[in-house]
Amino acid sequence: MTANAGSDEVMEVDVLVIGGGTAGPMAAVKAKEANPDLRVVVLEKANVKRSGCISMGMDGLNNAVIPGHATPEQYVKEITVANDGIVNQKTVMAYAERSYDMIQQLDKWGVKFEKDETGDFNVKKVHHMGTYVLPMPEGHNIKKILYRQLRRKRVEVINRYMATRLFNGPDGRIAGAMLLNPRTAETAVIKAKTVILCTGAAGRLGLPSSGYLFGTYENPTNAGDGYSMAYHAGAELSGLECYQINPLIKDYNGPACAYVTGPMGGYTANAQGDRFIECDYWSGQMMMEFYKELEGGKGPVFLKLDHLAEETVEEIEEILHTNERPSRGRFHENRNTNYREKMVEMHISEIGFCSGHSASGIWTDENARTTVPGLYAAGDVGSVPHNYMLGAFVYGAIAGEDAAAYCADHELPEIDKAEIDKERARILAPLNREHGVPAHQVEYKLRRLVNDYLQPPKVTRKMEIGQDRFAEIRRDLELISAEDPHELMRANEVSFILDCAEMAAAASLYRTESRWGLYHYRVDYPETDNGDWFAHVQTKKGEDSKPVNFKRPIDPYIVELGDAEKDAYQKLRVNNANA
Amino acid sequence: MNLSFDDGADLDDIRERLSSPDAGIRRVAVMDLIDAVDDPDAVELAVKGISDSDAGVRAEAARVLDEFEGEDVIAALLSALTDADETVRLAAAESLAETKDRSAGPAILVWLETDDAFVKASCLRALRELRVPESQAVALEHLGHAEPTVRREAIGVLAYLKDDNVLMALMNAARKDPDPTVRKVGVGSLVFSKTDRAADALVEALGDENWQVREEAAFIIGKVALGSAVSPLIEAMNDEYWQVRVKAAGSLGRLKDPAAVDVLGQALSYNISNLRKEAAAALGEIASPNALPFLQVACEDVDPDVRKIARWAIDQISKNP
Amino acid sequence: MPSTKITNTVPVTVNAEACIADKGCSVCVDVCPLDVLLIDQAKGTAYMGYDECWYCLPCEKDCPTNAITVHIPYLLR
Numbered sequence: 002m003t004a005n006a007g008s009d010e011v012m013e014v015d016v017l018v019i020g021g022g023t024a025g026p027m028a029a030v031k032a033k034e035a036n037p038d039l040r041v042v043v044l045e046k047a048n049v050k051r052s053g054c055i056s057m058g059m060d061g062l063n064n065a066v067i068p069g070h071a072t073p074e075q076y077v078k079e080i081t082v083a084n085d086g087i088v089n090q091k092t093v094m095a096y097a098e099r100s101y102d103m104i105q106q107l108d109k110w111g112v113k114f115e116k117d118e119t120g121d122f123n124v125k126k127v128h129h130m131g132t133y134v135l136p137m138p139e140g141h142n143i144k145k146i147l148y149r150q151l152r153r154k155r156v157e158v159i160n161r162y163m164a165t166r167l168f169n170g171p172d173g174r175i176a177g178a179m180l181l182n183p184r185t186a187e188t189a190v191i192k193a194k195t196v197i198l199c200t201g202a203a204g205r206l207g208l209p210s211s212g213y214l215f216g217t218y219e220n221p222t223n224a225g226d227g228y229s230m231a232y233h234a235g236a237e238l239s240g241l242e243c244y245q246i247n248p249l250i251k252d253y254n255g256p257a258c259a260y261v262t263g264p265m266g267g268y269t270a271n272a273q274g275d276r277f278i279e280c281d282y283w284s285g286q287m288m289m290e291f292y293k294e295l296e297g298g299k300g301p302v303f304l305k306l307d308h309l310a311e312e313t314v315e316e317i318e319e320i321l322h323t324n325e326r327p328s329r330g331r332f333h334e335n336r337n338t339n340y341r342e343k344m345v346e347m348h349i350s351e352i353g354f355c356s357g358h359s360a361s362g363i364w365t366d367e368n369a370r371t372t373v374p375g376l377y378a379a380g381d382v383g384s385v386p387h388n389y390m391l392g393a394f395v396y397g398a399i400a401g402e403d404a405a406a407y408c409a410d411h412e413l414p415e416i417d418k419a420e421i422d423k424e425r426a427r428i429l430a431p432l433n434r435e436h437g438v439p440a441h442q443v444e445y446k447l448r449r450l451v452n453d454y455l456q457p458p459k460v461t462r463k464m465e466i467g468q469d470r471f472a473e474i475r476r477d478l479e480l481i482s483a484e485d486p487h488e489l490m491r492a493n494e495v496s497f498i499l500d501c502a503e504m505a506a507a508a509s510l511y512r513t514e515s516r517w518g519l520y521h522y523r524v525d526y527p528e529t530d531n532g533d534w535f536a537h538v539q540t541k542k543g544e545d546s547k548p549v550n551f552k553r554p555i556d557p558y559i560v561e562l563g564d565a566e567k568d569a570y571q572k573l574r575v576n577n578a579n580a
Numbered sequence: 581m582n583l584s585f586d587d588g589a590d591l592d593d594i595r596e597r598l599s600s601p602d603a604g605i606r607r608v609a610v611m612d613l614i615d616a617v618d619d620p621d622a623v624e625l626a627v628k629g630i631s632d633s634d635a636g637v638r639a640e641a642a643r644v645l646d647e648f649e650g651e652d653v654i655a656a657l658l659s660a661l662t663d664a665d666e667t668v669r670l671a672a673a674e675s676l677a678e679t680k681d682r683s684a685g686p687a688i689l690v691w692l693e694t695d696d697a698f699v700k701a702s703c704l705r706a707l708r709e710l711r712v713p714e715s716q717a718v719a720l721e722h723l724g725h726a727e728p729t730v731r732r733e734a735i736g737v738l739a740y741l742k743d744d745n746v747l748m749a750l751m752n753a754a755r756k757d758p759d760p761t762v763r764k765v766g767v768g769s770l771v772f773s774k775t776d777r778a779a780d781a782l783v784e785a786l787g788d789e790n791w792q793v794r795e796e797a798a799f800i801i802g803k804v805a806l807g808s809a810v811s812p813l814i815e816a817m818n819d820e821y822w823q824v825r826v827k828a829a830g831s832l833g834r835l836k837d838p839a840a841v842d843v844l845g846q847a848l849s850y851n852i853s854n855l856r857k858e859a860a861a862a863l864g865e866i867a868s869p870n871a872l873p874f875l876q877v878a879c880e881d882v883d884p885d886v887r888k889i890a891r892w893a894i895d896q897i898s899k900n901p
Numbered sequence: 902m903p904s905t906k907i908t909n910t911v912p913v914t915v916n917a918e919a920c921i922a923d924k925g926c927s928v929c930v931d932v933c934p935l936d937v938l939l940i941d942q943a944k945g946t947a948y949m950g951y952d953e954c955w956y957c958l959p960c961e962k963d964c965p966t967n968a969i970t971v972h973i974p975y976l977l978r
């Protein structure tokens with residue numbers, strides 16, 4: 002198959018939202034609500050009806066900040082501690098302050114949260130901490146509701162086109178994006194005054210231990226596209242050494258569901274059936290404890306439900322097997338695992354970037370603005386730590402509104418034609434190659450190398466070897482051939498993954514200390530060093546097209562931590578150093 | 581290539597397919613209406629689908645109708661509740677329950693006059709969200725219906741209205757309904773009784789023969805802060821189900837009565853760690869120095885959650901003047 | 902480079918009797934986030950074209966005729 006070499010269809014819009022999963026539809030709807038005259042487009046690699054992390058619903062909100070239960074200040078403190086102090090508190094506060102409004106907005110639209118018999122939200126308290134869980138066992142319809150809003154607000158949707166690169170205008174501000182159709186290999190250009198990146202996590206960075214390329218924790222459509230695109234557009238990224246690693250059901254790679262089974266009495270246990278996690282926060286420290294137990298004499302780790310009553314187990318099954326990751330029941334059936342009789346073996350996920358669960362993302366301020374004028378980021382690809390689903394919605398809204406305002410006083414920038422031609426040639430090249438290496442082989446090798454050399458515990462020399470091997474893969478990119486447009490999509494994703502791997506290695510090597518428990522545990526720098534490293538580590542594309550790193554000071558806290566709270570994370574650090 | 585709204589619906593095309601003799605083609609056409617919710621002419625087509633000769637088409641119409649609003653939509657869904665095909669009936673009930681339009685109330689109320697239990701339950705479920713006062717009398721009537729599903733939904737309507745005047749009826753359901761799921765829902769509905777008017781029913785439910793009813797009662801008593809129920813809760817700490825004891829412990833914590841210290845302290849040696857954890861937390865809430873000896877032991881518990889909560893509880897006691 | 906073909910089992914099966922792709926249905930193809938389902942125009946049914954499945958189930962859930970069954974991919978089973 003040969004590709005179109007000629008001119009691209011060009012569309013001109015005010016707000017281009019890339020990614021129509023969770024944050025994306027919200028951003029588009031809010032931009033349109035802010036100014037209905039704007040031309041707002043959602044661009045989606047898959048189909049907005051079922052794309053992204055929440056395609057089958059979600060088990061619940063685990064970071065709901067609801068008046069009467071928790072205050073924004075409490076929440077900001079908690080996230081500050083969970084992230085070992087490395088936070089821009091203003092961004093966390095902006096989330097916390099809009100959290101409840103967003104829940105009410107979603108409720109009004111018809112998203113089903115758990116309610117008590119009188120119709121009030123059934124908030125579950127997690128003891129003595131400020132976190133509150135709002136389950137949504139019947140939340141399967143969430144995507145349908147977002148779709149309805151997109152239609153009603155007359156947002157334009159373009160499905161089955163992936164963005165491959167962003168363009169900058171002559172003055173550096175954002176100017177648009179290059180598009181590739183993964184079914185026809187057609188290309189197109191969208192010129193935009195503002196671009197909102199909502200492309201989700203970098204889910205295909207590490208290789209799951211099953212070896213199945215698509216058996217990832219994250220939705221594998223999210224290959225790291227947004228991280229790579231922001232990088233090439235000159236934006237600053239942050240915390241890329243603070244990987245995402247999650248506990249999950251071994252091999253199935255679905256979450257272990259602390260938020261469903263926890264409130265019903267289930268928990269994570271070691272082989273003896275005992276709880277072992279000391280850490281109160283969902284954090285790298287918790288993952289460190291998990292990892293140690295997994296590898297230790299009392300391992301591996303299990304999800305324990307076999308002490309629950311039959312009726313409770315039935316209820317858990319009903320939720321877990323119909324919501325969020327519903328194929329789980331089938332997985333257990335194949336292996337004859339019955340929650341009533343056996344504990345369920347758990348494991349840790351492959352590494353990835355994700356601010357939804359961890360803190361790695363494109364640097365944004367409390368208005369969702371990146372360091373490139375006109376470019377926004379929201380959701381897992383942004384940099385607001387531990388933001389989860391509700392954070393994606395809130396930051397989507399913030400980005401949409403701010404972008405709408407930005408459009409009012411900016412003209413559409415020009416895009417250099419040569420840039421477009423160069424990009425088209427780059428993305429289509431694999432189609433025109435014969436007898437090359439198929440994308441899946443390169444991807445397998447690349448991600449296997451990520452596991453071998455980047456996965457914590459991190460070792461300096463190993464990461465350096467990893468960098469050398471990634472450089473070889475970069476040469477291999479020139480050898481990839483694609484037999485059809487679908488394979489062409491995969492080939493382009495490999496280049497996203499490679500950018501992410503190189504950025505992960507660079508940022509991890511730069512921060513010469515250990516922090517965030519397992520996420521950044523450097524065996525040869527086991528101590529946390531607040532003297533030198535109480536700062537964000539930023540990544541940017543350098544002059545030589547390689548990542549450069551630098552420190553960004555932490556903004557003064559707007560919510561001071563009390564001594565006891567500081568102790569809490571002091572204690573975490575002690576544990577960490579003993580790891 | 582078409583770079584705008586690449587799956588936007590073409591209503592003329594859908595209309596044409598809807599008149600095809602082939603039921604499969606009509607069915608797909610109805611499904612495509614989901615892309616046309618912003619088109620005012622789409623409603624009519626969806627409504628028409630409900631009276632198609634093919635059950636598959638009718639089911640899709642019932643599903644897609646939850647995207648639309650208006651009298652005709654509600655009427656179509658209501659009529660589909662008596663469809664010959666079960667899938668259609670279920671889909672219609674689900675879509676009906678999604679409606680947020682309060683003006684649909686009267687039309688739905690009319691259908692409660694039928695004899696069919698499924699229709700009644702579905703209508704009550706839809707009325708619940710609408711919270712229209714006129715549904716109260718009808719819901720009260722249905723508390724005596726023969727079918728538990730109908731009674732369950734009737735309680736829902738009443739509880740969503742949160743009217744103190746129906747408290748007696750709800751208490752009755754909590755106590756006397758022959759079906760345990762209905763009793764449980766009845767107990768749960770009493771959560772809006774901020775006074776102790778529901779006390780008798782809640783305390784009685786602590787002795788229900790079904791453990792899930794007892795569990796719910798133990799939980800709700802804490803939520804409504806029923807101070808007069810401390811002794812029954814203490815008794816519930818001997819329930820044969822640890823799940824009931826967990827909820828009783830939690831509620832004793834909320835009620836903060838030092839009389840519960842002993843029974844909670846003893847619970848720190850039960851073999852279920854969930855219960856030990858809840859008991860330790862309750863002792864922290866009560867914050868009585870009498871709990872210290874128990875909590876000091878709990879600081880050495882095998883379960884780290886119990887240890888953590890015990891440390892926190894001791895801290896609470898030391899802060900308590 | 903010289904190359905070879907290897908065969909993989911795929912996790913999704915389609916009941917050809919039930920599938921109404923020939924009537925214009927393409928729901929499963931539309932909703933799959935990984936774009937691995939295709940329609941065989943000659944047979945008028947859907948099928949899985951690539952072994953790249955997240956076993957997430959929208960295809961199965963949204964199929965109007967329950968024609969689709971998603972199994973757990975062999976490597977994870």
Ligand SMILES: Cc1cc2nc3c(=O)[nH]c(=O)nc-3n(C[C@H](O)[C@H](O)[C@H](O)COP(=O)(O)OP(=O)(O)OC[C@H]3O[C@@H](n4cnc5c(N)ncnc54)[C@H](O)[C@@H]3O)c2cc1C
Pocket residue numbers: 019020021022023024025044045046047052053054055059060061062063064162163164165199200201202218219220222223224226227255256260325326357358379380381382388389390391393934
């Ligand atoms: C299995 C799982 C369970 C979870 N459980 C919970 C939970 O219980 N509670 C909770 O609060 N949070 C939970 N989360 C986290 C939460 O789902 C995410 O934080 C949130 O949904 C992220 O939203 P997003 O918009 O950033 O990404 P997504 O919703 O994944 O959307 C990203 C979108 O971008 C599209 N895209 C990617 N690349 C491109 C490209 N190049 N061009 C065009 N489009 C592109 C993708 O197709 C996708 O639709 C869970 C996540 C996972 C994976």
Ligand code: SF4
Pocket residue numbers: 915919920921922926927928929930946947963964965966967968969
């Ligand atoms: S959704 Fe079902 S009926 Fe439609 S094409 Fe797919 S398998 Fe066939």
Ligand code: SF4
Pocket residue numbers: 913932933934935936937938953954955956957958959960961971
């Ligand atoms: S299970 Fe998910 S990834 Fe697999 S074919 Fe179905 S929709 Fe696609």
